[in-house]
Amino acid sequence: MERFLPGAITTVVRWDQDLQQISQLLEKLQTVYILRGWLALPVVRHPPWLYWTMVYGWGYNGNGQLGLGNNGNQLIPIRVAALHRVCVNQIVCGYAHTLALTDEGLLYAWGANTYGQLGTGNKNNLLSPAHIMVEKERVVEIAACHSSHTSAAKTQGGHVYMWGQCRGQSVILPHLTHFSCTDDVFACFATPAVSWRLLSVEHEDFLTVAESLKKEFDSPESADLKFRIDGKYIHVHKAVLKIRCEHFRSMFQSYWKEDMKEVIEIDQFSYPVYRAFLQYLYTDTVDLPPEDAIGLLDLATSYCENRLKKLCQHIIKRGITVENAFSLFSAAVRYDAEDLEEFCFKFCVNHLTEVTQTAAFWQMDGPLLKEFIAKASKCGAFKN
Numbered sequence: 249m250e251r252f253l254p255g256a257i258t259t260v261v262r263w264d265q266d267l268q269q270i271s272q273l274l275e276k277l278q279t280v281y282i283l284r285g286w287l288a289l290p291v292v293r294h295p296p297w298l299y300w301t302m303v304y305g306w307g308y309n310g311n312g313q314l315g316l317g318n319n320g321n322q323l324i325p326i327r328v329a330a331l332h333r334v335c336v337n338q339i340v341c342g343y344a345h346t347l348a349l350t351d352e353g354l355l356y357a358w359g360a361n362t363y364g365q366l367g368t369g370n371k372n373n374l375l376s377p378a379h380i381m382v383e384k385e386r387v388v389e390i391a392a393c394h395s396s397h398t399s400a401a402k403t404q405g406g407h408v409y410m411w412g413q414c415r416g417q418s419v420i421l422p423h424l425t426h427f428s429c430t431d432d433v434f435a436c437f438a439t440p441a442v443s444w445r446l447l448s449v450e451h452e453d454f455l456t457v458a459e460s461l462k463k464e465f466d467s468p469e470s471a472d473l474k475f476r477i478d479g480k481y482i483h484v485h486k487a488v489l490k491i492r493c494e495h496f497r498s499m500f501q502s503y504w505k506e507d508m509k510e511v512i513e514i515d516q517f518s519y520p521v522y523r524a525f526l527q528y529l530y531t532d533t534v535d536l537p538p539e540d541a542i543g544l545l546d547l548a549t550s551y552c553e554n555r556l557k558k559l560c561q562h563i564i565k566r567g568i569t570v571e572n573a574f575s576l577f578s579a580a581v582r583y584d585a586e587d588l589e590e591f592c593f594k595f596c597v598n599h600l601t602e603v604t605q606t607a608a609f610w611q612m613d614g615p616l617l618k619e620f621i622a623k624a625s626k627c628g629a630f631k632n
Contacts, residue, residue: 303328303336303348311344312375313359319375330376331356335598342392342412347399351595352569353386354379355401363397364420365412371420381422384409388566391430393442400433404566406535410437458531461488465530466523474511475526478519481511482526492529495551517547525556534559538567542579549583561588568595570602574609578616596620597629 305314306322315328331348338349345359345366356377357366364371367380381387381401389402397413401422409422410433427433435443455463464470464485471483489496514522521543524536534556536544541563548556564576565588577592579585596603603609609617624630 303331311360312373313341313344313346315346315358315375315377317376319373328377338390340390340392341394342399343394343397345392345397345399347390347392347401348377349387349390351598353388353404353566355381355387355390357399360397363413363418365392365397365399367399367411367420367422369421371418381409384422386567386569389430391433393434393438395440395442396434396438398434398438400430402430404538408433413437413439415439462531465527472510475514475522476511477514477517477522480519482523484526489526489529493551493553495553518543521547525551528556528559534563536563538564538572538576541567542576545579545583545585549585557583557585561585561591564588565591568592570599571606572608573599573603574606574612574620577620578608578612581616593620593623597624597627600624600629 303315304325304327305316306325307314309316309319309321312319314322314326315330316322316326317330335351336348337351340347342365343360345357345361348356350356357368357380358374358377359366361368361371361373366374366378368374368378384403385407386404387401388404391400392398398410399412400408400410402408406428408425408427408430410425411419411422413419414423414437416439425433427436431444435441466483468483471485473484473486473489475482475484486496486500490500491497517525518540520536520540524534524540524544525547528534534541534544541560545557545560545564548554548560561580564579568576568591573592573596577589577596580589580592612620
């Protein structure tokens with residue numbers, strides 16, 4: 249399967265023609281990522297404060313897969329006008345169709361549609377990018393395979409949809425599956441089947457160490473400690489906490505009063521946040537909406553859990569919107585999350601008009617607001 253993993257800023261070009269013309273275009277651009285017949289590159293911003301994507305296409309265009317509004321072949325790179333002023337975070341291509349995902353979680357499709365692989369509800373080819381999955385929740389991941397006519401997408405809530413060619417049948421609208429990973433769509437439904445993981449047909453009736461730990465989280469039968477948050481209890485094991493977290497390793501020393509307690513009260517964090525933290529210690533995963541991930545980021549900073557901070561930042565990035573962008577930027581500054589701060593800043597600048605009209609922007613404290621305006625001004629964000 250071919251993917252362009254989410255990145256900050258990209259330019260996408262299609263190539264299979266004159267290498268000299270291509271090289272002239274690439275001289276103006278930067279790092280190159282290769283996808284079958286596609287190049288994805290960070291764009292040289294003009295004016296310099298912009299973070300929009302510039303998408304170019306050339307080569308064979310019999311099904312409109314270049315997204316140029318026609319089906320004529322192109323010998324030189326042509327900019328895809330329909331994606332002007334759009335920031336594409338991820339792009340994938342199937343046999344003759346293309347999917348693109350924006351920084352706001354909007355999904356576009358174009359090209360061949362013989363099997364309904366564009367998800368538009370019909371089988372008509374599209375010569376230009378069209379917005380699909382309009383009524384679904386925010387899309388955070390997309391996938392396609394060069395050898396098939398199948399498409400897949402994953403939403404912020406973890407739901408995986410598929411459409412297109414499905415075991416010889418045509419699915420013309422996104423169909424909700426029981427999968428938790430887009431890769432499984434192509435292992436189960438694509439023709440030919442594609443999988444990057446080894447599959448086992450044998451029934452395994454035993455639990456691994458990781459599965460056993462996960463099963464025992466919040467289990468009253470085996471726990472030797474309880475946390476009480478907002479009147480609710482969470483059952484845990486001291487040994488696991490000491491092994492997984494330096495904060496608890498220090499807490500459960502003999503000279504700390506907490507070492508003798510069977511119930512520990514927590515009042516500085518909410519129940520969903522603290523439960524997610526303890527569950528992370530057992531499972532190494534985090535399952536929280538972006539709003540609660542801010543609180544977990546605060547906890548991870550307090551407890552010096554650097555990997556947990558990265559997981560929280562990843563969740564927050566997937567949930568950024570015009571309405572919450574400045575609040576997330578403020579949180580990133582407050583918790584010293586530099587990568588998240590830069591990501592939120594770019595998003596705010598890229599959608600500056602909309603962001604400055606939100607309540608979060610004008611409710612922000614003076615020093616941070618001045619800092620943002622000064623930084624954006626240096627980038628040329630307020631130039632005509």
